Amino acid sequence: MAQDISFKIRNNNGDTVQVGAWRFQGASGGPKVHLQAGVHADEIAGMLVLHLLMQHLAVAEAEGRLNGSVTVVPQANPLGIGQFRQGRILGRFHDATGHNFNRGFDQSAAMEQPSTNVQEWQKKLVQLAAPADVMLDLHTDDEALPYIYVHRSFWPQGYELAAAMKMDLAIIWDEGGDGSFEETIIAPWLREGATQGRLAATLELRGQGDVSDRYATQDAQGLYAWLCGFGVIDGANARPEWPVEVRDMAQMETILAPQPGVLIFEKELGDVVKQGQRFARILRRPGDPTSEVVLVAEQTGRMVTRYRDRLISQGVVVAKFTGSQVSRHWRGGLLDPN
Structure with a gap:
C-alpha cells in the first residue's frame, strides 16, 4: 500500500x-x-x-x-x-x-x-x-x-x-x-x-x-x-x-494580440499555416468594419496553441506556431514569460 x-x-x-x-x-x-x-x-x-x-x-x-x-x-x-x-x-x-x-x-x-x-x-x-x-x-x-x-x-x-x-x-x-x-x-x-x-x-x-x-x-x-x-x-x-x-524553443512563433476585441480563429489546432497566411482576426468595435485586424503567420508552421476565450485583451498570446527557423522576435528566455 x-x-x-x-x-x-x-x-x-x-x-x-x-x-x-x-x-x-x-x-x-x-x-x-x-x-x-x-x-x-x-x-x-x-x-x-x-x-x-x-x-x-x-x-x-x-x-x-x-x-x-x-x-x-x-x-x-x-x-x-x-x-x-x-x-x-x-x-x-x-x-x-x-x-x-x-x-x-x-x-x-x-x-x-x-x-x-x-x-x-x-x-x-x-x-x-x-x-x-x-x-x-x-x-x-x-x-x-x-x-x-x-x-x-x-x-x-x-x-x-x-x-x-x-x-x-x-x-x-x-x-x-x-x-x-x-x-x-x-x-x-x-x-x-x-x-x-x-x-x-x-x-x-x-x-x-x-x-x-x-x-x-x-x-x-x-x-x-x-x-x-x-x-x-x-x-x-x-x-x-x-x-x-x-x-528548438527559438523556432517557436508566439503571436500577441495587437489590439483588444472579439477573437475569431480561421484555422484549427494542428493546421499548417503558410508564412503570411491569415489565421485569425480581432474585431475591436463590433459594428465598425474598419476596426478589424487580420493576423497572419510569421513563418510556415503548425498552430500548436490558441487562446481559450474569444474576447482578448491587447498583448495577450493569441497563438503559438512551430517554425523551421529562429523567430525574428526571439530574445532568449522563456516560451511563456509571465
Whole structure:
C-alpha cells in the first residue's frame, strides 16, 4: 500500500492546508520517480491522469513488480485551488502576492526561512522531489496540441516518453532563468554533469478544457507504459512509434494580440499555416468594419496553441506556431514569460 507522505503548509489566512502526496515503494536500487500535477492550479487534466495512474501503481506494488519508488502529487497546489472568482478558478498566480506559482522555485528552495506561504510551499515541494532521478511535471496550455517541454540534455532520450504520451511536438530549451519547478530540479544535475539515467520534463496535456476519461485513460496508460520501458515497473513494453515534431524553443512563433476585441480563429489546432497566411482576426468595435485586424503567420508552421476565450485583451498570446527557423522576435528566455 502506498505510503501517505502528505505535508502541510499555511494558507493565506494562516490556517494549515494539506498537499496530498503518496509514495509507492518497490525493490531498492531502482529509479526514484516524482510525478506531479496542478502546480498551476487551474491546469486540471494531469490531476485526473495521476489519479488513474495511482490505481495501476498500487497493483504493480502489490504484485512486487515495482522497482525503486514512485512519488505522486496529483494536486500539488492547495493555495491556488481555492482561488475562485465569479465561478472560475484563477490558479496561475497567487492572489495575495501576484506570484506565478511556477516561478521562483529556485529562490524559495535556497531560503532558510521562507517569508511567504508561496515560498514555504515551493521549498517543501522541491525538497520532496529533489532525490528523484525522474521528474515529470504535468501541465496544460489554453487550447493546445499535446506537447513536451524538455531541456536539451534529455533529448533525444525523451523521445520514448513523448511517443508513449502520443505528443505531437517536443520543444527543446537551453536556458531558463525563471526558477520553474523543472529548471530548479535539474539545476544541480546540470552543474554536476549528472544527467545519465535521469530525465525531467514538463508535459503539456492539451488544453485546460480537455479533461475527460478518454484522454486521462490514454495518458495514464502512456505514462505506465513508459515507466515499464524505463525499468520502474516490470512489465511488457513495446517501443512506441509516434511522429514527434522537434523544435528548438527559438523556432517557436508566439503571436500577441495587437489590439483588444472579439477573437475569431480561421484555422484549427494542428493546421499548417503558410508564412503570411491569415489565421485569425480581432474585431475591436463590433459594428465598425474598419476596426478589424487580420493576423497572419510569421513563418510556415503548425498552430500548436490558441487562446481559450474569444474576447482578448491587447498583448495577450493569441497563438503559438512551430517554425523551421529562429523567430525574428526571439530574445532568449522563456516560451511563456509571465
